[in-house]
Amino acid sequence: MKTSETIILEIDPFNIEEEKIKEAAKAIRENKTVVFPTETVYGLGANGLSEEAVKKIFIAKGRPFDNPLILHVTNIKAFLEYAYVSYSLLEKMEKLVPGPVTFVLKKKKIVPDIVTAGKDTVAIRMPAHPIASKLILYSGVPIAAPSANISGKPSATLSDHVIHDLKNKVDYIIIGGKVEFGIESTVIDLTAGNKPVLLRPGPIPPQKIAEIFGDIVVPDFAYGYVEADYIKAPGMKYRHYSPDTPVILIEYQDKEQMINKVLTEYNKYSNPIILCLREHYNFFKERNMNCDIIGSEENYYEFAIKLFEMLRKYDEKVEVMIVEGIEDKGIGIAIMNRLRKAAHKIIK
Ligand code: AMP
Ligand code: MG
Secondary structure, rough: OOOOEEEEEOOOOOOOHHHHHHHHHHHHOOOOOEEOOOOOOOEEEEEEEEEEEEHHHHHOOOOOOOOOOOOOOOOOOOHHHEOOOOOOHHHHHHOOOOOOOEEEEEOOOOOOOHHOOOOOOOEEEOOHHHHHHHHHHHOOEEEEEOOOOOOOOEEEEEEHHHHHHHHOOOOEEEOOOOOOOOOOOOEEEOOOOOOOOEEEEOOOOOHHHHHHHHOOOOHHHOOOOOOOOOOHHHHHHHHOOOOOOOEEEEEOOOHHHHHHHHHHHHOOOOEEEEEEHHHHHHHHHHHHEEEEEOOOOOHHHHHHHHHHHHHHHHHOOOOOOEEOOOOOOOOOHHHHHHHHHHOOOOOO
């Protein structure tokens, strides 16, 4: 849907111009839509207390109305305003906040049903990004925001992605440089019983959460293999992170086996690309194969930041993308979750 022409604001996150951020905050208060950077991915935000404003987010993204949004707040006390949280729980949450982590809590009445897709729980996050924080602070309301991409497509980690997907579908786009992590926040459900449940892996790995909260339940669907029981994780029932060009994922295995499986797939197509580990790049390049580096075994954070960028870069440029996977450890769980959901075919 075309609204009106999008106003683009370029803001340096290290030297925020007050006038520009205040203009964007005013737009939020006027129930307009504003795309802004966070430390995870770009978000598509609107006044989280206004049904009219939040509706515009769903329409701009083409997002199904039964997929709930995350409320973004700028201080820890806000968790108490929008959800029922005990002080002992809040003390634990404080150790991870602000940061790339979202908590699912019992919601208070003030949160409109449209934000939570009618559920009695609400997802809340306090981002650490300076532009996101100031935008929320100046707007004076919690900002409901999913990732700033067309529903089902890879999330936006660069401002070019946002422009591509959402220009003239939203009121404002803040161009605010690169994001830090490149994958969406870790989502933890604190309402499921006495143990926290990992609904979506993200930059904060389950081990880190367990250190603070004690045991954490990691359901099978967190790995991205099986469809979630969407009552528990409503967002999971939809196709996610998928470019139009098919993705073939090769699960992590030893180097020789992995390369053999890549070669078998590669030879089936006339115009494939291999999105490979840095450690395998020379092998493919020396054989004149079409390839690019998506990450390395050495540094999974590099993989996370490049993941969606690479899936978008080669979308509709090749016949198929063959992606080399990594191990399900640390942030690797989150990366493999996204890749398994994006994949049309998974090879073990
Ligand atoms: P996005 O911001 O596009 O990454 O989507 C937000 C994600 O947060 C959704 O896909 C849901 O899985 C999750 N979420 C939001 N609200 C809730 C909730 N009340 N209960 C469980 N998960 C939620
Ligand atoms: Mg999303």
